[in-house]
Amino acid sequence: MGMLGNVFLTFYRVTTRHPLYAALDLLGLSFGVAVFVCLSLYIRFETSYERWIPNADQIYEVRIRFTMPGKPAAFTDHSPTALLDTLNEDYPDVIGARLWQEDADIRKGETFTRERETLVDPAFFRIFELPLVAGDKASLSEPGRVLLSESMARKYLPHGQGVGASIRLADGEGSVSYVVAGILADVPRNSDFDFGIVRLLTPQTFAAHPRWDELGVLPMRTWVRLPDKQAADRLDASFDDMTDRHLGKRDNGEPMHTLFTDRLIPLTAMHLNDPRSRSALYTLGLVALLGLVVAAINHVNLATALAGMRAREVAVRRTLGGTRGTLAGQFLLEAMLTSLLAWIGGLSLVEMALPLLNQAAGLSLSLAYGADGVFFLSMMGAVVLLGLLSGLYPAFVLSRFQPAQVLASSRFPTGGRLGLWVREALVMLQFTVVAVFFILTWGFFAQIDHLKTTDLGFRRDGLLVTKSTRDAAMTPALLRQVWAAMRHTPGVASVGSAETWPGEEDGFSHAVLTVPERAGIKVAGLRAAIDADFFAAYGASLLAGRFLDPALPADGTPSGGAPLHVVLNAKMAKALGFESPEQAVGRALDLYGKPLEVVGVVGDLRFGSPKEEQEGVYYYVAPAAERHVMAVRYEGVSEAEIRARLALAWHSVAPDVPLELASAQDSLEKYYAPDRVRSRLFGVAAAGSALIGCLGLYGMAAFGASRRMLELAIRKVLGATRGTVVRLLVRRFLRPVLLANLLAAPIAYWTLSQWLVQFEDRIAITPLPFIAAAGAVTAIALMTVTALSFAAGSREPGRILRNE
Amino acid sequence: MIALKHISRLYRSDEIETTALLDVNLSINRGEFVAIMGPSGCGKSTLLNILGTIDRPTTGAYMFEGADLATMSEAGLAEHRANHLGFIFQSFNLVDDLTIRENIELGLLYRKNLSGSRKAMVEEAMDQVGIAHRARHYPHQLSGGQQQRAAIARAIVGAPSLLLADEPTGNLDSENGHQVMEILKSLNAGGVTVIMVTHSQSQADQASRVVNILDGRMVLSVNRVPA
Structure with missing residues (x-):
């Protein structure tokens, strides 16, 4: 047995002779490792989004950057239909493709269910090389073909059928039967994409959406694939010129790119594009390290304290010819062994805790040693390195003992007053x-x-919302029937409709308002198409004036150049310069030359993220076709009961459209x-x-x-x-x-x-x-x-x- | 073999300065058995520690077979101890967490060049002091005499040329103390130089030379013919 063997032996003996301290040391470190590994797995998960896509590093989305007056630049996550044409024209070498999503209803037996369908340009598969488990993407280009994910195929195809089976989708192009050209591998959990049903954008798709060509309509997501980062930087830098080339100057003479332009966002950065998400992850990373540090401090303290008990061993070893160096090495090696054991202990704890953690936090983290070897080795490296660092101080203290003094005395040295002070400081740090x-x-x-x-400005309880009214089959006439059926359902207090609902930030369109007497001041905000019952359904609070009244034509469709009556939210009233809500009532506003008149001011209805600044909004009564989202306020019945009654009422007038209801709280x-x-x-x-x-x-x-x-x-x-x-x-x-x-x-x-x-x-x-x-x-x-x-x-x- | 010239050792604490040794001159030849005597606190152990290089003199020169140990580096001294010295203590100083065999093996651990196989050397040392039957026991399972014999085995396992013993029988009864003295004498007869600190006149009488220390000074050095 050589020097190394002796070190292992001594480590083993000391550990078994002081089982309490060894157990505390090891258990503490193992918990530290477990905290570290759990948080690292989460960070790993969050930063691995879309990396499952082959060549993810080469894929970028083109997004519109717009700068509204008085606001910081913001990005849309969609782009105009024509953007790809412009790109193809100006950069013939760049591979680009569009992606568009809509709802598709699939009949299975008696019931319709709603799924998300993804329509793409043929070049999309040259950018996203999505893995197929059966069939081929090439035959997708034949008319009437569709790709299904594995789980979609399991859900909708008869057992045992796959490629070659047919499936009927009801969407904006009507109810059409498609042949399954291939089965896509299911999208992993660390992805924001939904590739359940994929088919090509066809002339029929464009024919069904004539408004797509209008200015300001952004239905698409546009993707490009570039060979490397330099190419991406070059393309990104040339976008301002491209915008100016195609769109010229703004009304005020400035180049168009100062209003809006295009920018590339890397695919892999998309999930954490919000800097707040990134800093939250950095914080968790720091917490992971601190957990490990707290555990390492345990080791420092216990090892230093135990050092006194081992003073005799140290003195004897030195008397027998051991140097300070060999002794320090021995204790560092012991620290490393401890951290290695803790690594194993920590991983065992993680194995036990992960199911609970996943359940508690709604995550799907897992330990995949084989698939993620480098990640595990680097985590292990961090643990061992910290183990070594935590061994430095005890090694220093131990190797400093003077053998002559230790051997002559029957008492153990304590490491001195400094040692005591250091230990107390470390406990304080912990x-x-x-x-x-x-x-x-x-x-x-x-x-x-x-x-x-x-208080979000509306009552969250007793409120159900549905987007099912946006279904392609919903004609304005059918929509009115649905509203009526809902209103007459027992338990329903009011039914309102609007362009958007709580939880969807970008539902309303942007608009710039001016106050005629102060023409120079432009206020950017949102315009919200609603019906007159909207405020009642949401339980909005009126601050001044009145709500919109369906009986008054001027509140909806004013005749002969008369101003359209609108209601402002408090934020907009303030942004327009009115000192109080009362002051705003009765005032005239201008929307791109169209006259408006304020009849009321309501408290802000916060539909957006609590982290986004509330926008100024003006509400106006719009035609049925513009109000796709229905909100139902109910009273005196349970949620389950009202859901059942609404489903029944809905089915009686619109049996071919599936109804999906969500509580405001859930959305x-x-x-x-x-x-x-x-x-x-x-x-x-x-x-x-x-x-x-x-x-x-x-x-x-x-x-x-x-x-x-x-x-x-x-x-x-x-x-x-x-x-x-x-x-x-x-x-x-x-x-x-x-x-x-x-x-x-x-x-x-x-x-x-x-x-x-x-x-x-x-x-x-x-x-x-x-x-x-x-x-x-x-x-x-x-x-x-x-x-x-x-x-x-x-x-x-x-x-x-x-x-x- | 050993020449100490004008060796002094001072201890400084916050306020007081203590002189443990003052101007000690001592030569020891190969094969001698030297007993160091003197009352408690006279500096015997300090002298032994300096001879064993686990303490450094404040002034003076320490020549060991022509090499000046007083100026040697820490690492050099460690190597010197590993290769040439054996230590025996009053309180045995066996490592609690190691078995007797492992404790003895520790005596070889820091040596670079071993003459034979480590295992054989350990067996031989154990046989020499009659402790082989206790090889797998831990120190606390042994009697004091057995522990001290194990400690001697650890000291001699590397065949040191100089054996330093600090009151080796101080914690033992007379029967065990006698055994230990017999071992030391036979080692000396085999050619090992022995320097021993002792309180006992009868033990000092068995040495070939007695050095008397009083208040840090060497007062008398007497050559004897052992009985």
């Missing part, structure tokens, strides 16, 4: 992290809860879900760190008690009670925890306020979470130390003194 995590978790959840219950859920997922992960990390910190504290307290056994025994002989001994021990270990609470407060306050800035409607930071976190952290630490101190304080002094 509990600072724990307390900060506590406060932030509290703050995150408080804000999310606040958003779920805050807003997507705004809160990502923050909730991240907050839950954060909470997991907080709980994990608290646990790790307590394991470490317990170890330190146990060690302290055992080291001071003799002192405690003498104190008790001299008349100290168990109580005084417990107090003595607890005070020592509580000091760093109390200091940690003080340190954590400003850090948590700053971090929380930075996070809250992104919400327009945010909670006030109260002292409550700070006090609660300090109380919780102190209580946990107190319980840990007290339990142990009682055990130490209860020992019989006689036994200890005799043994000594």
